Amino acid sequence: MKSYDGCWTCRLRKKRCDEIQPVCGNCSALQITCHFGDEKPSWMDNGLGQKEKAEEVKREVKSAAARRRGTLPMDVLADKDAGLATGGLKRQSASTKCPPFHAEPTPDSSPGWASTHTQFSTTLSKAHPDSWNTLDRLYISNSSDREPGVSELDRRFMMFYFDHFFPFLFPFYQPLLLEGGRTWVMELVAGDQAMWHTTLCLSTYFVSVALDGTVSGPNVCKSLAWEKLLKQMGVTFMMLQRNLQEVASSNTQELIVKTSRIMGSIIQLQRFEISVGNFENCQKHLGAAITLFRQIFWAVENVIDRGELPTFYGVLNHMGRPLWAITSQQSGAWNSDQAAFRFYSALLIVDDIIASTCMEEPPRLREYHARLLTNGGSSDERPPLNLEDFIGCENWVMLQIGEIAALDAWKKSTKRAGRLDMMELVARASAIKQVLLGNLARLDAPANTPKTNWLGLFTLYNDQLPPMPGGCTAFVTRVWAHAALLYLSVVVSGWQPGSAAIRENVVRTLALLEQMPAPELLRTMVWPFCMVGCLAEPGEEYRFRVMADALVPHRLFGAARKALEIMENVWKCRGELAIDTDFAACVCSLGYMSLLV
Structure with a gap:
């Protein structure tokens, strides 16, 4: 028995409707579009339009049945x-860079x-x-x-x-x-x-x-x-x-x-x-x-x-x-x-920043970075967003990764136009490198101690992070910073895994990753894990596999498993990689862009 007050989908299907909005029980159960509204839809014309719509709904029901x-x-x-x-x-x-090598993805x-x-x-x-x-x-x-x-x-x-x-x-x-x-x-x-x-x-x-x-x-x-x-x-x-x-x-x-x-x-x-x-x-x-x-x-x-x-x-x-x-702070208890x-x-x-490392363009929200991630030059103010509070990595690292992606886009566009100035490339890269090295030195200084939260009375009972010297955010930030230095080296000098600068940072980053107090912490460092893994030598491959395999069950760590898959693809083609290969090509070597977050 059809309803004269229910949704138009049920009226079309001549079904009783429970009239619950915005999605009635029938449409919710069948996972089909529920059309509510006071005005009669144009396709309810008792003619061809209604017949075509009925066929469309049947196809939708069939598709939803397969989904269920x-x-x-x-x-x-x-x-x-x-x-x-x-x-x-x-x-x-957004254009995705095509890989310069063709490796067959693994069956899974x-x-x-x-x-x-x-x-x-x-x-x-x-x-x-x-x-x-x-x-x-x-x-x-x-x-x-x-x-x-x-x-x-x-x-x-x-x-x-x-x-x-x-x-x-x-x-x-x-x-x-x-x-x-x-x-x-x-x-x-x-x-x-x-x-x-x-x-x-x-x-x-x-x-x-x-x-x-x-x-x-x-x-x-x-x-x-x-x-x-x-x-x-x-x-x-x-x-x-x-x-x-x-x-x-x-x-x-x-x-x-x-x-x-x-x-x-x-x-x-x-x-x-x-x-x-x-x-x-x-x-x-x-x-x-x-x-x-x-x-x-x-x-x-x-x-x-x-x-x-x-x-x-x-x-x-x-x-x-x-x-x-x-009154003494800009913030309060947010609604x-x-x-x-x-x-x-x-x-x-x-x-957005991580996606930009896989695409030939700067971060699309780069114009907002100064407003959201910096304090406007005032050391007394906190930036509106402290990323370490959300992902465990300090703002300066993410800002510089975004700048490296922008530098990579500039280099490629000027090179295609025949106007690449290597002196300007090196100068801009040097400024980024100094920011990364300067902040790394600050992290390594003995005075760097974890912040004390006097209101965190119950941290002992519900903290999800393992205890470690200097705190987990300093550890995670350090890993991201060394991976950013690797990224910068590839952008400036090309794909040279054997170079001294790249080997130095690969060894340091790999050693840091192996010092993780808990395997699950790798979930917060997937991009660095993939970056250093793609540049690893054959004798280091098993160490990355061990870290990925420790994340169980695997189905809860999709990004980390995908990072290992990308590495495996790069390792199989190691001998075919030219100097103009970049990290974006590695990430997209499976035929699509993987957002490693």
């Missing part, structure tokens, strides 16, 4: 992601999480072939009737994320009590549907991995977690598309807040895909997030009307008032939207 059974092809994700770009985003094009190196996890779901299906159909009926029933069990299950998955996976993914992010702590994570997820579904994607995947490692044999819990993941992926894309459409009709403050939430959801979705080993959508996700980030600054710029980019604190002020303010924007902006800045 663990056979989601990568083109489905690509089509969905393309929808993000067309739904109000102008995605910037195909991009995308479908290849890895289809095998997992296929194993489950063989163990109990009726389980998928049973689970389909279970979800349709629970989604339509809104039984309490589903809500309770969602909450358990969500608390699993808060308690375990967020600290696992971001071990350095431990905001002070005076800044509001991590409460914003829970508040934002509970108050934003797109973020809720994106977070469920993360949590359900990790739960499925945890259950797969602790429970042997056929188990409905593992199947349920996997089924929930596949469902949440479809719902997440629908919610993001709907939110993008709503932004256009918002006032200035609502536009800024809603846009920042969508940006956060996309960045979180990207981190999820990287964690599971899918790198095909990196450029799409990154381009969309960068566009949204710029739109936020442009919106504030239009309000203040000063003809210049607003400050980062100026943008935060347009997202509401802090919970409380401290949930302010704290989220700070967190995801830091991740986006890092992602």
